[in-house]
Amino acid sequence: MDTATHEVFNQPTPLVDYNLFETNRPLRDVLRFNAPQLQLAPLEHLGGLLGSAEMQAHARLANTNPPVLHTHDRFGRRIDEVEFHPSYHALMKAAVGAGLHGAPWSGQSASPHAQRAAGFMLFTELEPSILCPISMSYAVTPALRGNAAIFADWGPRLASLWYDPQLRHWRDKPGLTMGMGMTEKQGGSDVRANTTRAVRAGGDAWGERYELTGHKWFFSAPMCDAFLVLAQAPAGLSCFFLPRVLEDGSRNAIRIQRLKDKLGNKANASSEVEFHGASAWLVGEEGRGVPQILEMGTMTRLDCALGTSGLMRQALSLALHHTHQRQAFGKLLAAQPLMKNVLADLALESEAATALAVRLARAFDRPQDPHERLMARVLTPVAKFWICKRGSHLAQEAMECLGGNGYVEEGGEGVMARIYREMPLNSIWEGAGNIMALDLLRATRKGDAVAALAQELTPARGSHAALDRLADALPARIEAMATEVEARRLAQDLALAVQASLLVQTAPPAVSDAFCASRLGGDWGHAFGTLGAGADFDAIIARARPQ
Template structure:
């Protein structure tokens, strides 16, 4: 057959590139937050997650989605989820990089920032499988409230091994954990939960309960154990529920169905029922809500990290495409309007990276009073603002590729996957309103305004728009906005802190353009509306992935 046309002007995909080596904003943020951090492992991880082989695993894990097997071929109830081998390859890589419970066991300096940067890099490869990774990270410190369980499970939860087999914890070199909090009638209002836990004696792990009820969102049901919320005689309590009981039998946890979601396809999210399941008390009976809030702080950090990673990936793909694709006689990246769009996206991406890694710094400084206030303040702010910007960012980055970005197949089909993934982090662990209200609760700390003023102080006098916002913001924080104003306050705190961080970590072109656009009003209602005097070439050059 004769060829009807030659294939040309089609960009090569962004593969076999070190995602850390080319990420100047991440390197600058780490140098600022942890000057002594050894980044050798991040260079190694950057090469791994940028490789063509791992990108193939990511594609296959999303194409061949998890399958629920409720019964064996002989009719026995098994309640297992089958995954494509690519899923397990990704999980092995993530645990091997220490992105789950490892920081709680190794105790190295800057362990949480190192893990945060790794989490962002891995998100650029495949975010779905990071759900069990994130939950394992978040539940580990909570598990210490039951010393006996922590003693038995800590080695597996903090190791770098991965073992997907459904068998007792004693027989596994590596363990993962999930959470089961929300129910169909309550959602984020967990106090409305109806699942009940009745005392059933005690053993080596302490008070044991029999649990009856359901969970409407039960992600990663093949994890080895879960922390769940259930009503006890003293109120809502936190319980440890393993998939396999100490005697080797399966717990009475029944998977009803897997969720058919917009994105996050490689991860199995499910609905489950407990019919006389066994669980053990973690912490004090009736103190389940404070415990889940503590865990939520860590998973919300991961939401901010994850969206920042997705932003960086979408930007990198857009830059890779527009550098190679030609239209109207020159490369797309040389077209003035495209330069404006790419530079604007680069500003947003770098600001998100700076804020997310600044928040991660607080987790490494648990004994510092200022850092504790900033953790409480910035967690809802970063989760709200970064995640809220994600979907708009992904849509604009997709538009840089035109129709090529909208299709699911091929190297640039990753963009469609990013777009479908973006809303998740904004919804999961508390949607926008929940985060804005959580910010108001954080402001009740008497030193919140002073801590914010201290955070912004290094950038005073560097840009008039930032000075104007910084002068008014601590007073607004001190007065505590009403619920009607909470979202606007969360936005303004995020922008002010992002600007202050860029003043200390980014070139003048990036800092100035960010303040001019986000704070000074020289910006429209869409990306690509930077003022004509912006040094877009310098901003784009800094963002290049190679």
């Protein structure tokens, strides 16, 4: 007798074993626009790897088996080690092997930052949280040039494609990673309030050695080989190089107090630490720690925009994949008029984020170009602010496309819940919204930022009346900005103007027209799925599908 109570049908297949790069037409188009000489074969290979069932399993296991802190061994000796699931190391090996941590500094690509940006976004679609040490290694490497001796020793290994998770002396490792320790419990983003003290303790081949005593409230990726940290030296707040293992093979006096229990970002270890006379070496000039950290922050803020764009793309892909298989009320969800509006609206947001994030990466590829230097300075806070703000809204709406299946933490559908928990992080990390808005105000007051923005928008002039109106109004608004109170609105409008301009140049008219009409022209509501009836929903959705 058959005791089955039901037959499983009308459930979508998992989105697995597909190439993340080859199926991402918006990303391919913005790369063609920003880096036309770029060789795409490495990204095609990476896209195939990251879309595989094997790598998706590693992403799931690394998150369901979070890191564990061991402060002491069984004999009572202090060890301060973090244990990770093997899947974490498999993911790290893949990210390092793709050069996402240091390849731009090796000078082997015509557009190294754009290429690395595309790879970073693709990897974020698979698993974002392990990219914390990858991002920090990318950001700190150029700052290490402030200590030539350390850079000579560590630079080549920081750009190496070998991942070595063992805790041992740097000379015994083929590849290295680095982290950061900036914020303290009393200061947060106000790093000038730091109380950790640095006392001179002699010198060696790396220069003046200091002993650090104090704490860090957020010490990301504590298993890295070394860190750049801020501490108060005799001349003021300064930047220091802090290795885990010292020259004699002993462990530095870095005491991991606990790991943070976070909303998301589960595979990554974020910690609280104390320094008990830890050995560190000065990077840059004593008393110049803030300029050093700002240089690193620019790089990690780029990664926040890239990471959120990648998460947006994956959330959109899951929503599109689900709704093109699931039926309701007699036809596919994706064929329902209201669902078409939602999906098309999400696709516009995702493509606009991708266009702005890769455009920012292009600016880092051309540091000798005055216009690109200004764009890097202005667009970094703009992209970090706006893309990261939009991420959580998009993830919630994409989750709703899957209904209850999107809310569960199980199997393939659990990816959407993981994305939703991850989304707020990039908005908070490396400076929350207000910090970005204030940084934008500083950026607009340096150089000829107004003229640079006008030049940036010129190629799209005449394409849409709403974009022309916004472009006409921005210079006066920037020059008249005498108070901070409207800085967030300025960041928003600059982001929308640049996104619209980029879409005009890189996307089909169906995409750019709908974006301008909705985001700039007012033909839009206050939630996703409120595009005007004149939008070409089918064309927008077809372009976005991960086919």
